[in-house]
Every structure is written in structure tokens, then in C-alpha cells.
Amino acid sequence: MLITQKWDVIVIGGGPAGLAAAISAHDQGAKTCIIEREERLGGILKQCIHDGFGLVTFKEKLTGPEYAWRYIEQANERNVPVFLNSFVMDLKKEGNIFKLSLINSKEGAFYLSAPAIVLAMGCRERTAKQVFIHGTRPAGVFTAGLAQYFINIQGHMPTKKCVILGSGDIGLIMARRLTLEGATVHGVYEILPEPSGLTRNVVQCLQDYCIPLHLNTTVAKVHGKNRVEGVTINSVKNFKPIPGTEKYIDCDALIVSVGLIPENEIIEPLNVPIDPKTRGPFVDQNLMTMFDGIFSCGNALHVNDLVDYVSESGNIAGSNAANFAKENLQKRNLIPVTPKDNILYVVPQYVDLNQKSEVVIFFRSSRTLRDVKLKVYSDGNNYISKKYKVVRPPEMERIILNLSKVPSNISEINIELKGE
Amino acid sequence: MGKKLVIVTCITCPQSCAIELVKTKDDYEVSGNKCKKGKEYAIQEVTNPMRSITTTVKTIFKDFPRLPVKTDKEIPLNDTFLFMEEINSVLVKERLKPGDIVLKGIRNMDINLVATFGL
Numbered sequence: 001m002l003i004t005q006k007w008d009v010i011v012i013g014g015g016p017a018g019l020a021a022a023i024s025a026h027d028q029g030a031k032t033c034i035i036e037r038e039e040r041l042g043g044i045l046k047q048c049i050h051d052g053f054g055l056v057t058f059k060e061k062l063t064g065p066e067y068a069w070r071y072i073e074q075a076n077e078r079n080v081p082v083f084l085n086s087f088v089m090d091l092k093k094e095g096n097i098f099k100l101s102l103i104n105s106k107e108g109a110f111y112l113s114a115p116a117i118v119l120a121m122g123c124r125e126r127t128a129k130q131v132f133i134h135g136t137r138p139a140g141v142f143t144a145g146l147a148q149y150f151i152n153i154q155g156h157m158p159t160k161k162c163v164i165l166g167s168g169d170i171g172l173i174m175a176r177r178l179t180l181e182g183a184t185v186h187g188v189y190e191i192l193p194e195p196s197g198l199t200r201n202v203v204q205c206l207q208d209y210c211i212p213l214h215l216n217t218t219v220a221k222v223h224g225k226n227r228v229e230g231v232t233i234n235s236v237k238n239f240k241p242i243p244g245t246e247k248y249i250d251c252d253a254l255i256v257s258v259g260l261i262p263e264n265e266i267i268e269p270l271n272v273p274i275d276p277k278t279r280g281p282f283v284d285q286n287l288m289t290m291f292d293g294i295f296s297c298g299n300a301l302h303v304n305d306l307v308d309y310v311s312e313s314g315n316i317a318g319s320n321a322a323n324f325a326k327e328n329l330q331k332r333n334l335i336p337v338t339p340k341d342n343i344l345y346v347v348p349q350y351v352d353l354n355q356k357s358e359v360v361i362f363f364r365s366s367r368t369l370r371d372v373k374l375k376v377y378s379d380g381n382n383y384i385s386k387k388y389k390v391v392r393p394p395e396m397e398r399i400i401l402n403l404s405k406v407p408s409n410i411s412e413i414n415i416e417l418k419g420e
Numbered sequence: 421m422g423k424k425l426v427i428v429t430c431i432t433c434p435q436s437c438a439i440e441l442v443k444t445k446d447d448y449e450v451s452g453n454k455c456k457k458g459k460e461y462a463i464q465e466v467t468n469p470m471r472s473i474t475t476t477v478k479t480i481f482k483d484f485p486r487l488p489v490k491t492d493k494e495i496p497l498n499d500t501f502l503f504m505e506e507i508n509s510v511l512v513k514e515r516l517k518p519g520d521i522v523l524k525g526i527r528n529m530d531i532n533l534v535a536t537f538g539l
């Protein structure tokens with residue numbers, strides 16, 4: 001007979017978000033476990049061997065693995081049970097309880113249940129198929145994250161001479177990493193007029209190694225039958241190729257770094273409402289989704305650029321999941337936090353006005369702006385005004401809204417960025 | 421003679437401040453940095469740029485073929501590939517944990533290579 005193990009909180013994903021969630025749920029007295037499909041805890045940080053992690057939390061420049069290790073140790077000290085190599089086959093709700101069917105090689109099929117679930121599955125990369133490139137699909141076209149996995153985890157060099165498409169942070173970091181390991185990186189090609197990664201990565205990954213960054217340029221065509229033999233690049237204006245600017249580049253790989261998407265496949269059957277802008281679930285300030293009992297954090301919620309904020313969100317989701325498991329929930333009084341002028345997205349997208357606490361709000365601007373003023377307001381009330389010298393879409397901004405200042409009878413909170 | 425202005429992007433934190441330096445007689449006038457660290461960085465950057473190296477080294481373990489490592493101090497940027505040459509000759513034979521020394525005194529300098537993850 002198969003028995004179902006009962007938990008208070010089940011955390012899906014053992015990266016920094018899941019680890020922080022499990023630690024804080026455990027510390028709130030909830031019986032908590034982690035499910036991880038890989039062989040080890042740590043998530044994507046295991047392959048992010050460069051430094052720059054943890055500046056906010058630890059005031060130190062840690063590498064990805066070092067940052068992950070600190071949380072793995074904390075989880076180990078608390079003996080938080082972890083199911084490794086485990087895949088969620090089915091997730092459903094019966095009454096107030098979530099039931100998960102899983103498999104792993106050790107236990108075969110097994111079953112877990114809990115009143116609260118924390119989603120911490122991280123994100124995946126957009127692939128070359130999701131960008132429009134002509135030509136064949138030979139071997140040698142892969143994402144920057146996959147290149148990172150080959151080199152840093154497996155120790156294989158996937159290319160000798162390559163072109164990088166997209167100037168996201170992972171692409172920039174891989175340009176340096178490949179160069180350091182002896183490959184030639186012809187250049188990084190970006191369709192937009194500005195790099196999409198952080199300025200510091202343009203400096204320390206490209207300029208340090210004299211790797212050219214070509215803006216307003218894209219890869220139009222891939223050549224080669226079995227293996228990439230070259231690519232054709234093209235200058236663009238308003239996303240349209242400029243005729244006559246084609247140039248052939250000889251290379252054996254095209255590495256794409258064109259963005260990340262939150263990973264939320266396993267909740268599709270439950271129809272948890274997803275924000276089309278973030279591609280993660282809509283949540284309130286406790287990081288509970290619109291589906292009672294399901295919480296979301298880290299990159300599964302929205303793509304973060306600082307891992308410190310990933311851990312913070314894990315913390316919030318985990319402790320609220322523990323509270324939810326204990327006390328269940330009083331009815332929420334949810335009102336939307338609506339992105340207005342120049343705001344790309346906001347997380348959380350809702351606030352529960354039945355709670356009067358301080359709320360962490362993240363936003364991204366929809367374009368680069370200088371000397372702007374942020375305003376958080378509802379009819380007749382102004383909650384936050386803050387000046388910014390510069391805001392850029394790749395750099396997420398964090399503000400605190402005190403809900404005790406917000407009247408209970410409003411229908412919406414707005415957030416906008418406007419020039420002065 | 422006009423004063424020479426140099427702009428350096430601080431890479432110490434994600435703020436990426438654009439720092440302006442103007443050489444004075446025996447020092448620099450520094451502006452645009454949002455914190456103290458930026459001044460130090462900018463002056464170092466125009467005199468002798470320094471970086472840490474983060475990379476991986478081979479291990480003998482099948483379940484863990486690569487160990488991530490870093491230099492415990494910054495090294496001169498221009499010597500990066502000389503350091504890499506020595507680092508790439510390392511083969512790890514023990515199950516180390518973060519902070520353990522993998523290679524002592526690289527290039528006969530007071531700089532060690534340390535593990536950044538546990539095997």
C-alpha cells in the first residue's frame with residue numbers, strides 16, 4: 001500500500017528561492033520539505049561561478065556557488081528533508097489539501113500532501129526557436145545557459161569560435177567565460193540600441209577582453225549543414241533589416257542569450273492565473289497566488305536580477321505559507337496595483353487591504369529614463385514620491401509601501417514614472 | 421594645458437556608477453560615485469586595473485567533474501591569462517568544501533586559489 005506523507009508546506013524547487021522558503025517555513029514551525037528534480041540543491045547558481053552575488057544580504061561579493069552553499073548549509077542545519085532527483089507527475093487539490101504524485105529512482109512512485117505549496121521552480125531560457133532566424137538548424141546553436149552548463153559543470157568546451165546573439169547578462173558573462181577558456185568570441189550582437197545586461201557586465205565581461213558589442217545588429221541567417229559554419233549578421237532600424245548591411249562571419253557556434261521566462265508548467269492544470277507581463281502568477285504581498293494555498297517566489301514569480309531579492313521573496317513566501325498552513329486564511333480584500341506611465345510591470349500585482357503591514361514592491365521601467373519621479377497613489381491619496389536619476393528596464397527597483405497609510409475603501413493603487 | 425577627464429564605470433556593485441576622474445598634481449578629483457568604494461575603485465582602475473578570477477578546475481570525481489574556484493585576492497587584469505595557465509594545470513583529488521585552498525601561491529605570489537562549492 002502506498003501511503004501519503006503529510007506535510008504543512010511543500011516547496012517545489014531547491015534553488016535559492018526554494019531554500020529560503022523552506023528555511024523560513026521551517027523556522028515558523030511548519031513541517032516542511034523540498035522537492036528538487038536535480039541531483040543537488042542550489043539551482044542555477046551551481047553553474048553561475050562568477051562573483052557579484054549577495055552584496056545586499058552578506059555585504060560581500062560571493063560567487064553563485066558560495067551564495068547557494070550558505071543556504072544549503074542553513075537547510076542542512078535544520079534537517080529540512082529534501083527529495084532529490086524527484087519529478088512532480090501530478091498536482092491536484094482535494095478539499096483544502098494539495099496532493100502531489102512524484103517519482104524518483106530511489107522510491108519509485110510516492111505521494112505527498114500539504115495545505116500549502118511554494119512554487120520555486122526558477123526560470124528557463126528563451127531558445128533560438130523563439131527568435132526569428134533564417135536558415136538551417138545545424139548543431140552548434142544553443143543558449144548561453146546551456147553553454148554555461150557544458151563548461152562549468154561538465155568541463156566541455158562547446159565552441160572554438162562563436163557569435164553571441166543578445167546582450168543579456170548571461171550572454172555577457174559567457175562571452176568572458178568562453179574567452180578565458182581559450183575560445184574566440186567574435187562579438188555580441190544586440191538588436192536593440194542599448195545593451196540589455198547591466199553596465200558593469202558590459203565593462204568587466206566585454207571591455208576587459210576587447211570583445212566588440214554591436215548594437216542595432218542581429219543575426220539574420222545561420223549557415224551550415226550538420227554543424228554551424230557561419231552566420232550572416234545584419235544592421236537593423238526599427239527592428240527591420242537594412243538592405244546591403246549583410247556580413248558573413250565564420251564561426252562554429254551561435255550562442256543565444258535572449259531572455260528568461262518563469263517556469264510554471266506544473267501548475268497549468270490548476271489554472272492559476274498568470275500575469276502576461278511577468279509570465280509568473282499574479283500574487284499579493286504575501287506572495288500567495290490567486291489560488292488559495294499556492295505561493296510563488298524567486299524567478300518562477302518574475303525574473304529577478306539580484307539573487308538577494310530572490311532569497312527575500314523565498315523568505316516571504318515560506319513564512320506566509322507556514323502561517324497559511326496553520327491558520328488557513330481569512331477572506332482577502334484584494335485590490336490591484338496597476339502599472340501606469342512608463343512602468344513595465346509590478347510585483348505583487350495585488351495587495352490585501354485586510355493587512356496593514358509594510359509591503360515590498362518591485363517594478364521595472366518600460367524604457368530608460370533620466371530624472372524621473374515615481375508616484376504611488378490612488379484617487380486623492382499619494383503614498384510614495386521618489387526621485388530617480390536614472391531607471392533602466394534591466395535594473396529592477398524595490399520600494400516599500402506602508403499599507404497602514406492606505407484607506408480600506410479604495411479600489412486600486414497606481415504606480416507611475418514621470419519626467420519632472 | 422586642459423585637464424584630462426577620464427570616465428570609469430564602477431563594477432563594484434550593480435549600481436554601475438559612471439565615475440569621473442580629473443588628474444590633479446598628485447591625486448585625482450573623483451566625482452559621480454555614490455559611495456566611498458567607488459573612489460578607491462576608480463583610482464585603482466586608471467592606475468592598475470585589478471580583477472578576481474573565477475573559473476573551474478578538473479577533479480577526479482565522476483559525479484562532480486568540475487570544481488568552481490576563485491582567486492582569494494584580486495590580480496592584475498593584464499596578467500589574467502598567465503594566471504589561467506597555472507590554474508588550468510590543477511587536478512583536484514580530495515572532496516573539498518568552500519574556502520579550502522586548491523592551489524597555494526599562484527605565480528609565486530601571495531595569492532591562493534580557493535574552492536567556492538563543496539564536492
Ligand SMILES: Cc1cc2nc3c(=O)[nH]c(=O)nc-3n(C[C@H](O)[C@H](O)[C@H](O)COP(=O)(O)OP(=O)(O)OC[C@H]3O[C@@H](n4cnc5c(N)ncnc54)[C@H](O)[C@@H]3O)c2cc1C
Nearest residue numbers: 013014015016017036037043044121122145298299305307
Ligand atoms: C542560465 C542562467 C544564468 C543566470 N545567471 C545569473 C547571474 O549571473 N546572476 C544573477 O544574479 N542571476 C542569474 N540568473 C538568475 C538566477 O536564476 C537567479 O539569480 C536565481 O538563481 C533564481 O533562483 P530560483 O531559486 O528562483 O531559481 P533556480 O536557481 O533556477 O532554482 C530552481 C530550482 O527548481 C528546480 N525545479 C524546477 N522545476 C522543478 C520541478 N518541476 N520539480 C522539482 N524541481 C524543479 C530546478 O532544478 C532548480 O534547482 C541566471 C539564470 C539562468 C537561467
Ligand code: SF4
Nearest residue numbers: 430432433437455458
Ligand atoms: S560607486 Fe559605490 S554605489 Fe556606485 S557602483 Fe561603485 S560601489 Fe556601487
